[in-house]
Amino acid sequence: MxxxxxxxxxxxxxxxxxxxxxxxxxxxxxxxxxxxxxxxxxxxxxxxxxxxxxxxxxxxxxxxxxxxxxxxxxxxxxxxxxxxxxxxxxxxxxxxxxxxxxxxxxxxxxxxxxxxxxxxxxxxxxxxxxxxxxxxxxxxxxxxxxxxxxxxxxYRREAPAGAPVQAATYEAHLFQPKAGGHHLVVVIVEALGVPVGEQEKAIFAADWNRAAWRRRYAVEHGEIPFYGSTTSGELRELCQVRQSYDDVTEPMLGCLPARYRKAGYETHAYHGFTPSLFQRDRWYPLIGFDSFLFRDDLYGLGLSRCNGVFAGACDKQIPGLIAERLKAATKPQMVYFLTLNTHLPIMRDKSIETMECTLGDGSWAQDNPQLCRLFLMHHYLAEAIDALAMDPDLPPTDFLIVGDHFPPFFDRVDRNRFVPGVVPWVLLRHSDEDSS
Incomplete structure (x- = not known):
């Protein structure tokens, strides 16, 4: 033998x-x-x-x-x-x-x-x-x-047979525009997961459950299941469907941007990467976006380049552009922002300010460098969204922040720091009795 x-x-x-x-x-x-x-x-x-x-x-x-x-x-x-x-x-x-x-x-x-x-x-x-x-x-x-x-x-590429499509936009009752004409900003955050460890929970809560938000907004939190990649998350949230972007070949009037456009809103999309990777410049108009700005457009407006495996415009600068649009608007706005810079793996790089990470207590940051850099990049984004949401000159605006998919770490130790199969969402619904 x-x-x-x-x-x-x-x-x-x-x-x-x-x-x-x-x-x-x-x-x-x-x-x-x-x-x-x-x-x-x-x-x-x-x-x-x-x-x-x-x-x-x-x-x-x-x-x-x-x-x-x-x-x-x-x-x-x-x-x-x-x-x-x-x-x-x-x-x-x-x-x-x-x-x-x-x-x-x-x-x-x-x-x-x-x-x-x-x-x-x-x-x-x-x-x-x-x-x-x-x-x-x-x-x-x-x-x-x-x-x-x-x-x-x-690793959840496909949903079980018969599983219903669940979307944060639907759970937050945003699919039907409401009377009042509040602006709406939907932010899909790359690799935003639900943490399980105490250190990670504390960092997450400090960014996405801020007490100051409750002075201006009714705040809701939730979790929804995810399947597939980023484009799957986009179609889940924008159209409440489970399909490939390749299958979007004709106008989809049931999608969120199309619904809001029909209700009289102007609809706009921002993404810091090139439109060619997933043909977003082809199918974004089909789901109802009037306009969209990608990497080269954003560079032309003065945004900086943030390095990484997916190098493009810096996420933390885009909320400033959104603020300008909302303040200058003469019609209600539905704005969509798909983030970029938290694609894993995240490197130590000056352009994204990840040379040092000191989040957490004790030796947590030193013991978990990749995990720390992910939370740090999410923190930069959360700070920019907070500055936008709490701007005293901002017209009444509702915000939905939701993850696209689970943080896809290679390392099983880091991967197991998040609840499998779900992503979090946060809704900031503007209170007409703003106390800020």
Missing amino acids: IRDFPLRWLVYWLLLPNLAIMLMWFVGAPPMTPMFATFALVGLVAAQLKWPWVKRAILAGLILYTIYYYVLVLFNLGPDGLSMLWPFIVEVKPLRSPEYLLAALVLMVSCTIALYKAPSVKPFTSPMPFLLAIFAAMLVLAVDYWATESTRST
Whole structure:
């Protein structure tokens, strides 16, 4: 049995091609069990072929598809994510992040070795190597299942069959414009989760449950389930639907911006990144936005650049633009602001003021650097929203602040600091008896 064990097949056809993904088992990773099973089955058949170039072509295809699948799972994208792959490669700069850079280096080295050596694996000559290869592959699947068990529920690409669509805009009774003509500002915050630890809860409450808000607003808090990526969160909140942005091909009159436009509001959207990544400049008009400003538009208005894997205009400067619009408006405004700068991983960078993070008590910040930087970036955003909401010259305005999806940390320790499956929302409903 030892003599028949297909060690070279296991190393060159399964372990080395997937080494970068398997190393993530030690820090946290999405479940890859179905993909590994497919990889092993196809690799087992391909290894029996006699043409080296065919073997290499099949192995290269497996590697490319596995990387594609891993990216989809990692970012909670559905199987239609192929349509955004090229814009993602062009617009996003993952090699700015040390984590991505290290993963890319490991991937390149291990896959190069595998592609060079795999064709040299000789076809099996008896049933025993096949049985042992299947057994070895099943062990890999078992390890993947065990290693990802604690975070499996936090990867939520698709809703269970029959699950209703829940949106904070609906829970807060904003889908139908009310009489009175208050302005409405909806802010979807990248990677805003519901914390579970006492330190994290205290930091969250200091930013998103401010006592001063109650002097001007009726404040409500809630939680809603999320599925999918940022665009899924946008369509959840703006249209109360669960579908891909690719499916938005004609006007959707039931969406929030369209409803408010019909009620006489001007509708505007702000986002600090390029519109090309998820075709927002194509489908935003279809859901009812009169105008929208993206990265280059915001740079033209004087906003600064904030670095990161998703580099673009600085979130904390956009509320100032919204304030100008609301104060100058002659008609009621429905304003939508999708944030950008809290896309993970968040680096230490002067442009986003994350060189030092001193949130929390004791050694919390030092022990949790990535977590601290996420809360710090959310704090900067909360301060900017607070300045907007509490501006004494601001006309009566209602605010809804809601997360798009769970903070997608690689590290399972950081990932488990948040309630799986839900995002928070905060409603500030302006009181006509403003005591500020």
